[in-house]
Amino acid sequence: xxWTNILGWVQQAVPFAAFLALAxxxxxxxxKAGSLNLGTPGTMCVGASAxxxxxxxxxNAVEEPSVVLILLISLGSSFLAATLLGLLYSFFTVSLRINxxxxxxxxxxFGCGLAEFLSYYFVKSESGNVRCEAAFRVFTxxxxxxxxxxxxxxxxxxxxxxxxxxxxxxxxxxxxxxYHTRAGLHLRAVGENPGTxxxxxxxxxxxxxxASSLGAGLVGMAGLFCVMEFKSGAWSTADVYTLEAFGWxxxxxxIFALWKPLNLLWGSLIFGFCYWAYxxxxxxxxxxxxxxxxxxxxxxxxxxxxxxxxxxxxxGDQGPAALGLSYFREER
Amino acid sequence: MKQGPSRRTxxxxxxxxxxMRPAAAWGVRVGAFVLALLLNALFVWCVVRVDPLTFYRTMxxxxxxxxxxxxxxxxxxxxxxxxxxxxxPAFKMRFWxxxxxxxxLIGGMAAAFVMYHYTSLPTPVLFLLMIVCSLxxxxxxxxxxxxxxxxxxxxxxxxxxxMNYIATQIVLYFYNEWRGIRSALGMLNSSTKVGWFSSxxxxxxxxxxxxxxxxxxIVIVAVLTVLMYFYLxxxxxxxxxxxxxxxxxxxxxxxxxxxxxxxxxxxxxxxxCGFCGFLTVSSQSHTISSEMAGGYGxxxxxxxxxxxxxxxTMAGVALLIVALEKGAALMSxxxxxxxxxxxxxxxxxxxxxxxxxxxxxxxxxxxxxSHAGKEAETV
Numbered sequence: 148x149x150w151t152n153i154l155g156w157v158q159q160a161v162p163f164a165a166f167l168a169l170a171x172x173x174x175x176x177x178x179k180a181g182s183l184n185l186g187t188p189g190t191m192c193v194g195a196s197a198x199x200x201x202x203x204x205x206x207n208a209v210e211e212p213s214v215v216l217i218l219l220i221s222l223g224s225s226f227l228a229a230t231l232l233g234l235l236y237s238f239f240t241v242s243l244r245i246n247x248x249x250x251x252x253x254x255x256x257f258g259c260g261l262a263e264f265l266s267y268y269f270v271k272s273e274s275g276n277v278r279c280e281a282a283f284r285v286f287t288x289x290x291x292x293x294x295x296x297x298x299x300x301x302x303x304x305x306x307x308x309x310x311x312x313x314x315x316x317x318x319x320x321x322x323x324x325x326y327h328t329r330a331g332l333h334l335r336a337v338g339e340n341p342g343t344x345x346x347x348x349x350x351x352x353x354x355x356x357x358a359s360s361l362g363a364g365l366v367g368m369a370g371l372f373c374v375m376e377f378k379s380g381a382w383s384t385a386d387v388y389t390l391e392a393f394g395w396x397x398x399x400x401x402i403f404a405l406w407k408p409l410n411l412l413w414g415s416l417i418f419g420f421c422y423w424a425y426x427x428x429x430x431x432x433x434x435x436x437x438x439x440x441x442x443x444x445x446x447x448x449x450x451x452x453x454x455x456x457x458x459x460x461x462x463g464d465q466g467p468a469a470l471g472l473s474y475f476r477e478e479r
Numbered sequence: 480m481k482q483g484p485s486r487r488t489x490x491x492x493x494x495x496x497x498x499m500r501p502a503a504a505w506g507v508r509v510g511a512f513v514l515a516l517l518l519n520a521l522f523v524w525c526v527v528r529v530d531p532l533t534f535y536r537t538m539x540x541x542x543x544x545x546x547x548x549x550x551x552x553x554x555x556x557x558x559x560x561x562x563x564x565x566x567x568p569a570f571k572m573r574f575w576x577x578x579x580x581x582x583x584l585i586g587g588m589a590a591a592f593v594m595y596h597y598t599s600l601p602t603p604v605l606f607l608l609m610i611v612c613s614l615x616x617x618x619x620x621x622x623x624x625x626x627x628x629x630x631x632x633x634x635x636x637x638x639x640x641x642m643n644y645i646a647t648q649i650v651l652y653f654y655n656e657w658r659g660i661r662s663a664l665g666m667l668n669s670s671t672k673v674g675w676f677s678s679x680x681x682x683x684x685x686x687x688x689x690x691x692x693x694x695x696x697i698v699i700v701a702v703l704t705v706l707m708y709f710y711l712x713x714x715x716x717x718x719x720x721x722x723x724x725x726x727x728x729x730x731x732x733x734x735x736x737x738x739x740x741x742x743x744x745x746x747x748x749x750x751x752c753g754f755c756g757f758l759t760v761s762s763q764s765h766t767i768s769s770e771m772a773g774g775y776g777x778x779x780x781x782x783x784x785x786x787x788x789x790x791x792t793m794a795g796v797a798l799l800i801v802a803l804e805k806g807a808a809l810m811s812x813x814x815x816x817x818x819x820x821x822x823x824x825x826x827x828x829x830x831x832x833x834x835x836x837x838x839x840x841x842x843x844x845x846x847x848x849s850h851a852g853k854e855a856e857t858v
Contacts (some may be wrong), residue, residue, distance in 0.1 A: 185636075244844070453633050
């Protein structure tokens with residue numbers, strides 16, 4: 148009984164953690180270069196709706212949708228649509244030097260509206276869900292051998308769709324990129340002190356454009372991942388609000404992880420366990436907890452982390468020093 | 480990275496303007512506004528093939544076309560303006576208060592709590608208590624991030640952002656508690672009207688302005704707007720805020736207690752947001768929901784930023800944004816079946832805001848053609 152509950156909790160928390168980690172990874176990449184993109188919720192919505200709409204249309208259009216095309220179309224279009232928003236963000240904050248908070252918030256308003264609008268327009272379901280069964284099966288397909296034959300080990304670690312493993316790989320790759328490559332060093336330099344980076348011949352513009360665009364792309368894919376995993380391949384326009392909330396949660400997770408990619412892995416798990424605690428805590432400990440108050444926890448602990456980090460004043464724990472600041476060479 | 484200086488000169492280069500004449504700056508903004516209207520007309524034409532003239536006429540009618548449309552527009556404007564006015568002192572101090580949404584929610588929550596639990600209090604006492612509680616709640620919500628900013632220099636953007644969701648969850652908690660097993664909460668005290676504005680004149684209205692809840696909402700916000708204008712412009716506090724905003728070091732040198740100003744201003748900013756929550760609960764929604772602030776907490780940030788802390792300008796900007804929203808709402812009522820759904824309003828507002836904030840670049844900076852030969856030597 149206890150084992151089933153714990154297992155259930157883990158199996159719910161892990162996929163939740165995974166798409167959150169992927170979204171946070173995108174935002175982290177953006178923030179490492181010094182851009183605080185508050186458009187993340189909007190980007191996530193746009194990525195999700197673009198990916199879902201295209202793959203839904205594709206699956207309806209052909210008799211036997213192919214697995215490869217489903218993956219290419221859904222992930223590709225969500226990545227592309229979100230990257231476009233990221234480009235827009237970079238254009239406004241880097242080229243036009245508009246305040247990052249303002250641009251980000253406008254993109255969230257715009258992105259959420261656009262996602263909802265597109266869903267109405269193309270999917271034409273004003274009431275209830277639209278489901279894309281074929282895509283859902285592709286995204287939740289289990290690894291054949293590992294997911295069945297290893298007993299509890301399989302149950303805990305291999306009962307998930309491939310996106311989880313892609314996310315873990317992406318986190319590790321980006322961590323290697325940040326701390327073990329020259330380009331990663333340059334990127335961090337741009338986020339820490341764009342003036343110095345510029346003087347050293349690193350193009351602040353190039354790094355910020357690339358980081359924001361690709362970061363937004365990851366956020367968009369996380370949106371699609373969320374639809375396929377958390378919403379079981381179903382999409383309704385009301386989901387935009389759910390996704391928006393998750394987008395903010397991803398922004399919180401970046402802080403919680405102290406801007407280090409590897410911390411995202413366990414940080415997101417904690418968020419996932421918090422999110423699902425309202426189901427399993429009563430059964431495990433016999434205490435009833437309010438769903439709403441439990442869902443407050445990730446934000447509360449993020450604030451605590453924010454405070455603790457500043458209490459310790461340890462340099463390595465802080466966010467990029469130039470986070471949120473536009474850079475203009477002539478203004479130094 | 481060791482190829483030496485690039486020989487290419489960019490086609491354009493950018494220089495900061497000293498200061499654009501106000502008339503010219505407004506010219507740029509109006510130009511951006513017109514451009515955004517054209518873009519939106521194009522968007523509408525692409526979606527539902529409505530020609531621009533019909534589109535603009537429908538938009539105008541939706542915002543100002545009848546007395547009920549007018550009331551809706553002005554009421555929403557007042558709400559947006561109230562939050563923007565609350566943000567003005569914080570932004571002037573360069574404190575990024577992204578937490579207006581949460582401050583409104585928690586203020587409204589406090590007011591609703593009083594009117595839900597203390598129904599037997601005499602009306603004046605009840606209203607006083609509601610106002611005080613909403614001011615306190617909003618003030619505290621603003622004070623917490625300011626306190627940690629002052630003591631530990633935490634990032635206020637991220638901190639206030641997180642506070643929003645804590646407030647949202649608290650409201651959701653009470654919503655579900657009070658709802659019990661009903662499917663929705665409905666209006667609080669709907670039979671007794673305790674704590675409603677209308678209870679101040681006996682619950683039923685004779686239809687005159689003085690007995691109109693919306694009218695008082697708008698009047699109160701108008702008064703606040705004027706007060707805030709003069710608070711920022713002609714008081715010692717306003718001056719201190721301006722100096723702290725320009726440079727913390729200058730302020731310290733001038734003997735201003737930066738932290739004291741910071742805390743005081745954020746309490747004020749949060750308290751006015753909380754007051755907006757009270758106004759919403761008492762005169763508008765008469766209930767709580769996590770949508771009480773309706774995203775205006777975020778839109779108001781953009782309103783305040785665009786208006787450069789001038790509260791009268793804010794009134795104009797807020798009216799424009801709300802008019803766009805209301806106009807788009809009528810568009811979606813009329814053409815909804817053709818695919819012009821309600822969220823299109825957000826798209827149109829988004830396009831408008833992007834173009835208008837983009838135009839700030841041309842006000843701040845000058846773009847010049849580079850003359851290749853000369854430039855290469857001077858660089």
